[in-house]
Amino acid sequence: MTIVNHLIHGELTPGTGRSADVFNPSTGAITKKVALADRATMQLAIDSAKSAFPTWRNTPPAKRAQVMFRFKQLLEQHEATIAKLISEEHGKTLEDAAGELKRGIENVEFACAAPEILKGEYSRNAGPSIDAWSDMQPIGVVAGITPFNFPAMVPLWMYPLAIVCGNCFILKPSERDPSSTLYIAQLLQEAGLPKGVLNVVHGDKVAVDALIEAPEVKALSFVGSTPIAEYIYSEGTKRGKRVQALGGAKNHAVLMPDADLDNAVSALMGAAYGSCGERCMAISVAVCVGDQIADALVEKIVPQIKALKIGAGTNCGLDMGPLVTAAARDKVKGYIDAGVAQGASLVVDGRDLVVAGHENGYFVGGTLFDKVTPEMTIYTDEIFGPVLCIVRVGSLEEAMQLINDHEYGNGTCIFTRDGEAARLFCDEIEVGMVGVNVPLPVPVAYHSFGGWKRSLFGDLHAYGPDGVRFYTRKKAITQRWPKRASHEAAQFAFPSNG
Numbered sequence: 370m371t372i373v374n375h376l377i378h379g380e381l382t383p384g385t386g387r388s389a390d391v392f393n394p395s396t397g398a399i400t401k402k403v404a405l406a407d408r409a410t411m412q413l414a415i416d417s418a419k420s421a422f423p424t425w426r427n428t429p430p431a432k433r434a435q436v437m438f439r440f441k442q443l444l445e446q447h448e449a450t451i452a453k454l455i456s457e458e459h460g461k462t463l464e465d466a467a468g469e470l471k472r473g474i475e476n477v478e479f480a481c482a483a484p485e486i487l488k489g490e491y492s493r494n495a496g497p498s499i500d501a502w503s504d505m506q507p508i509g510v511v512a513g514i515t516p517f518n519f520p521a522m523v524p525l526w527m528y529p530l531a532i533v534c535g536n537c538f539i540l541k542p543s544e545r546d547p548s549s550t551l552y553i554a555q556l557l558q559e560a561g562l563p564k565g566v567l568n569v570v571h572g573d574k575v576a577v578d579a580l581i582e583a584p585e586v587k588a589l590s591f592v593g594s595t596p597i598a599e600y601i602y603s604e605g606t607k608r609g610k611r612v613q614a615l616g617g618a619k620n621h622a623v624l625m626p627d628a629d630l631d632n633a634v635s636a637l638m639g640a641a642y643g644s645c646g647e648r649c650m651a652i653s654v655a656v657c658v659g660d661q662i663a664d665a666l667v668e669k670i671v672p673q674i675k676a677l678k679i680g681a682g683t684n685c686g687l688d689m690g691p692l693v694t695a696a697a698r699d700k701v702k703g704y705i706d707a708g709v710a711q712g713a714s715l716v717v718d719g720r721d722l723v724v725a726g727h728e729n730g731y732f733v734g735g736t737l738f739d740k741v742t743p744e745m746t747i748y749t750d751e752i753f754g755p756v757l758c759i760v761r762v763g764s765l766e767e768a769m770q771l772i773n774d775h776e777y778g779n780g781t782c783i784f785t786r787d788g789e790a791a792r793l794f795c796d797e798i799e800v801g802m803v804g805v806n807v808p809l810p811v812p813v814a815y816h817s818f819g820g821w822k823r824s825l826f827g828d829l830h831a832y833g834p835d836g837v838r839f840y841t842r843k844k845a846i847t848q849r850w851p852k853r854a855s856h857e858a859a860q861f862a863f864p865s866n867g
C-alpha cells in the first residue's frame with residue numbers, strides 16, 4: 370500500500386510509527402496510508418526550517434519571487450494531475466478541484482510581487498540629517514495547519530506569501546486528503562526552493578501540539594473548524610506566538626422580494642451544493658423576505674436539486690461528488706434526521722441516495738428544508754454537507770438581525786435590485802465577507818480573506834495585504850550620520866522637530 374510520507378529538508382521522509390488510512394470517498398476503499406508524525410519527527414522539520422532561515426531571510430526578495438514564478442508555471446503544467454489527486458481523496462469533482470487550484474495559483478501570483486510588497490516606507494530628513502524607514506522583516510519559523518476541504522488552495526493561501534516574506538514554513542495538512550498537498554510542495558522544491566524553507570509534516574493532534582509547544586515556531590496560521598481554531602489560538606497566544614485561526618461558518622443568503630429569481634436560484638445551487646456543501650463559504654441558509662419569494666424559490670429550486678448530477682468526483686461533467694468520510698456522511702444524515710424531528714419541513718431528502726456502481730461511497734443527495742426556525746440545530750450548527758435551509762422572515766431588518774445574532778460571521782450575500790437595501794446590508798451586517806448578487810464572495814488574492822465573530826480568532830485575515838502583515842514584523846530605523854567636524858552638546862529635553 371502506498372504511504373504518503375513527510376517532506377523534510379527537501380527529502381521524502383518516512384514516518385516512524387503511527388499512520389492513518391486515506392479513503393476514496395466515492396468507493397469507500399482504503400487507497401493509501403498517511404504517516405502521522407510524532408514529536409521527534411516534527412522536531413526534525415523544525416530544526417530543518419531553523420537551519421534554512423538565516424540564508425533564506427537574506428536572499429533578495431526578487432530571487433525568492435523567481436522561485437514563485439517557476440512554481441506557478443509548474444502548477445499550471447500539472448493542473449490535471451493535481452485535480453485528480455484532490456478528487457480521489459476529497460471527492461469533489463475534477464472541475465471543482467481545478468477551480469480551487471486556480472484560486473490557489475492566484476496567491477502564488479500575488480507572492481511573485483515580493484520585491485514590491487516588501488519595499489517598506491522611507492522618510493528622508495525626518496529630523497536634522499536624520500533619515501527614518503520601516504523595514505518589514507520575516508518572523509522566522511512559521512507553521513500552517515490546514516483543513517481537508519481545500520487541500521490545494523488553503524495551503525497556497527499561506528506558504529507562498531510566508532516564504533517570499535523570508536520565513537521558513539512547516540505545513541501540517543489535513544490527514545484525510547494529503548496527497549495533492551504533498552505533490553504541490555514537491556513542485557515548489559522542483560522550482561528551486563532551498564531545502565528546509567518548506568517542510569510538510571503529516572499528522573494529527575500530536576503533530577499540531579508539537580508545533581504549538583515548540584518555542585522555535587513564532588507564528589501559526591490555522592484554517593479548520595471553530596473548536597480547533599479556538600484551541601490553537603488560545604494555546605498559541607498563551608505561548609507568545611502570533612496566531613490567525615480561521616474557523617467554521619454558517620453563511621446566509623438573503624433573497625429580497627425584488628431579487629432576480631432565476632439568477633439567485635442558479636447562484637444558490639452552486640453555492641449550497643457545489644463541493645457537496647463542504648466549503649467554509651457555502652451558502653447553507655436562504656433567508657427569504659416574505660412568503661412570496663420563499664414559495665417562488667421552492668418552486669424553482671426543487672426540480673434543480675432533484676436533477677443534480679451526483680457521482681464519483683473523478684468522472685467528468687458532474688455537479689457533486691460524495692462527502693469526504695463515512696463519519697461526515699453519518700453526521701450530515703444525523704442533522705437531517707434532527708431537522709425532521711425538530712419540525713422543519715423536509716422538501717427534498719438526500720438521505721437515501723445510492724449511486725449505481727458506487728454503493729459504498731459516502732454520498733448524500735441535495736437536501737432542502739423549508740420553514741426552518743433559529744432554534745433548530747440545522748440552523749444553529751455548521752452541517753458541512755449538501756443541506757440548504759430556508760428561513761422565512763418579514764423584512765430586511767429581521768433578516769439582518771437573524772444573521773447578526775448567529776455565532777458565525779464568515780460570508781453572506783444579498784440578492785436584490787435595490788441599491789439602498791444592498792448598501793444598508795453591506796454597511797451593517799456583522800460578517801467578514803459580503804456579496805451583493807455574488808453568492809461566494811471569496812476575496813481575490815490581493816484582498817484578504819477572513820470572517821468575523823467565531824469564524825476567525827486573531828486580528829489579521831488570511832493572504833493579501835493582511836497576510837503580508839501577519840508574516841512580517843516591522844522594524845522602525847532612525848539613522849543619523851553627523852558631519853565629521855560637527856559636535857553637538859548633550860540635549861536633555863525629549864528630541865523633537867519643535
Ligand code: NAD
Nearest residue numbers: 515516517542543573574577593594597615616617618649
Ligand atoms: P478540522 O478542524 O477537523 O481540522 C483542521 C486541521 O486541524 C487538520 O489539519 C486537522 O488534522 C487538525 N486537527 C483536527 N483535530 C485536532 C485537534 N484536536 N487538535 C489539533 N489539531 C487538530 O477541520 P476539517 O474538518 O478538516 O475542515 C472543515 C472545517 O474547516 C469546517 O468547519 C470549515 O468551515 C472550516 N474551514 C474554514 C475556512 C475559513 O476560511 N474560515 C476554510 C476552510 C475550511
